[in-house]
Amino acid sequence: MINDHSDRELDALLARADRAVLDAVSGGLDVATGLRHFPAPTGPTPEASDRHAPRRQSDPPGEAGASLAEVLHTIDQLRETVSRGRAEWVAVPPRPMRDVRTSLVSQLGLSTQNLIALREGLGRRRLSESEARSLITRAAARFEQISLDLVGVAASSADEQLYWQAVEWIDKIDELQDRLLHLARVVPRLFDDADDRTMNPVFL
Template identity: 30%
Template sequence: MAEVWQAQALAQAIGSRLAVSGPPELRGEALGLTELAGRGCGVLDPPELDPGDLRAAQLTELDDARQTLLSLGGLLGEVGIALVGMASSAADETTYWQCMEAIDAADESRDRVLEMLRKLAAREEVLPDHT
């Protein structure tokens, strides 16, 4: 669950960074990603980590938005699969429902990431190639 929480925190940080300084056509979706990932963190108990161990806090820049989003989309997909496994083997109802809510948040976050990738691809088709 700590890894799932960290993945959502990373999605929140990436969304926040893109909302502020990413390509203009991504900013609305990025803000939505920030909110969704925040909800994903909110349904899980935060892990007991030192601030230096929080991967999202180590994010300093996003040089390549496309590559970052591709990697984040893959991570959120893996998180969803892991959560399904955790939910199916949950020992109690609270953990089961926590997993189900986290699955929903991860899935919606991944949908936002895929929409941003689609917008980036459309942008690249419109921009002329200067090579």
């Protein structure tokens, strides 16, 4: 059965603390570190050493000089990655994690909607800064919920394959959060120059 109340609870959270969610994302949600408290199921696992290795940190993007075109390109990449991820989870057999699978598919779909609205609004210059921040905050909250769901799967699963699938997706969501944090930093700078006639959005 689809968990209908999850979205209502998330919307209530966002209504109370949109800003707090973005601050939490800015601080970094290190779910990989949290997972170290939960041992993996025992037994030989192909590629286990590669999956358990810390994710390589790339150099921070050149945030100061980010242009509208670069921001839109980053949003497009994020949206494509999220859409592919949602398609993967739709194809996963419902058992043995029906509830988590349903939640992940729902949250990935909603985050895609947030990214589409952000991309279209900025591209057409029809978003205010506060509206852009709100869309980023909402997408961040959905990624955070996905991470928490997956940590729960990894912590409670005795199935090796399921455990490593959850760990792999935690890494993917961590990367998406990093890219969303980059957007949270650079998007407000698009609104800084009041003399720039090419970027003077008005929320309609």
